[in-house]
Amino acid sequence: MSSPSTPSTSPPTMDCVAAARWHQMAPSPSPWLHEEVARRMEGRLQWIRQAPTSWCHWDPVRGGLQAHALLRQRYPDALCHITETAPERQATAKATLSPAWWSAARWKGGATQFGPAPNGTMQMLWANMALHMHSQPQELLAQWHRTLAVDGYLMFSCLGPDTLKELRSLYEALGWPAPSHQYTDMHDWGDMLVHTGFAEPVMDMERITLTFSSPQRLLQELRELGRNLHPQRFAALRGRHWYGQLLEQISQRLATPGDNGQLALTFEIIYGHAFKPTPRVRVASESAVSLQDMRAMLRGSTQP
Template identity: 65%
Template sequence: MNQYTRASPFPAMSSERPPSIDPVAAARWHAAAPAYSPWLHEEVARRMQERLQWLRQAPKSWCHWDAVRGGLQAQALISARYPQARCQVHESAGHCRPVAQQALASPWWNPSRWSAASPRFGMPDDASVQMLWANMALHMAADPQALIGQWQRALAVDGYLMFSCLGPDTLQELHAVYAALGWPPAGQTFTDMHDWGDMLVQAGFAEPVMDMEHIRLTFATPERLLQELRELGCNLHPQRFAALRGRRWREQLHRALAERLADPQHAGRLALTFEVIYGHALKPAPRVRVGPVSSVSLQDMRSILRPEGGKTGARRG
């Protein structure tokens, strides 16, 4: 695998976010995505949890957002890192909820059922968790700003968000194949990490830190490559081919992939690039704008008046 990371400031946000997602197709995929985590999701989750070592203070409570698709193995890793932290598991897709409960709930006779490590299920209350973990979900959301807003509301003051998603260099080889054959786009355009940083600030987060890496996966056959892509997602581009494809088209696709994606450095295996973006941001104390008449929510007032000793700040070491 070829990878690199970089951190960067946040330039002006693009006017179109996300650049190219059909919201109806996105909702349909969300409701029918396979109720398990692809290998790449688990690998990204493993790498993201290693970043938790940069945080100075362990959370007392945390939320795993869409754990089934994001990575049940990551659930075990984070629970082992924070064994005393209360965990809330929220599945936004109805068909994934029973899968999460069956995989993560302790049996009635297990003593861990009554311990802090036994997860709860459902949407977290506002300002109820000190860490929100969301792995590989944001790039498939038709309204990512609304999703980020949900995460922000669930976090307590000084809580932190940890998330990952795919970036714009993802599947660049596949896009090139489709373009060379004169076909419609192979998939939507993913949002750049600089724009994610701006959206975090707009949602009320502070000190966003973004970095990325390229992961290069190889496959033995076109069939195995396409199987992996079907597990990861689907084409949400509004200008995607609207009708059904035939057997001849599929055969042509297989030939094109075998010819154009063969990588001599990997013994001729078919190679695809995935850009993975990692994000981390804090929820600061609310600021009150002073004017002739000012209104403050009860939740914000409680946060403002909370004694300093109750803070649970998280900073990079």
């Protein structure tokens, strides 16, 4: 069986500098769509037979503060490690997600810790709607892989390539640059997971159509979700004339027939799930194995 091809380390249509800037400046409230996707992904945990005793919530401020409460309710006795990678949102994470001083969770069972989780310690890593805005997705997947313990699993979601297809068609028809960078297909995410060292990746996808009462409300929602990171995006600010044309074109081209002029946008949501297997040493005349991997292999060999 042929091995998966080595994926590109960075999405070809993403401005890495702009992506890093957006990650630092993104507003703190979790967007409505992020919360809804997290709620749907949380429902998929019912198929996980063994509850984790420790789990990491990756970038919860943007990924879903309401969803965090659902996860805490599902795993009340598990240690929760909160990793917020944007310094500007770390204070928000602590203020919002720290247990109350009188809570028993501070002293036993489901304690909450903040900061980078020690490598090889988490049984579940939860990352909602973060991967599609990262300029180095393979590095991020590798970081998640290092954080997980052997037999731990990753749960993530992100946007797929059919996202904003109506807006892309509008921009293309008017001869404008693309309204966003291209999002990665779920099959490519599966290849990247395997290439990073994950096993048994399970990828799933659904499309969510959101409707808006006005073009202004539609654009406001998009600003809350992210920014256009395409390298060939508009290079400068546009004037009032362009903005008025954009509003007019959205009203005309995105209106759904027989729905009182509601404006529709498609979002493709990708869900991913994969395990971290026991590491294997490649057969060679000389092999190097990390101490962490050696311990994991020894633990696996002693199990019946």
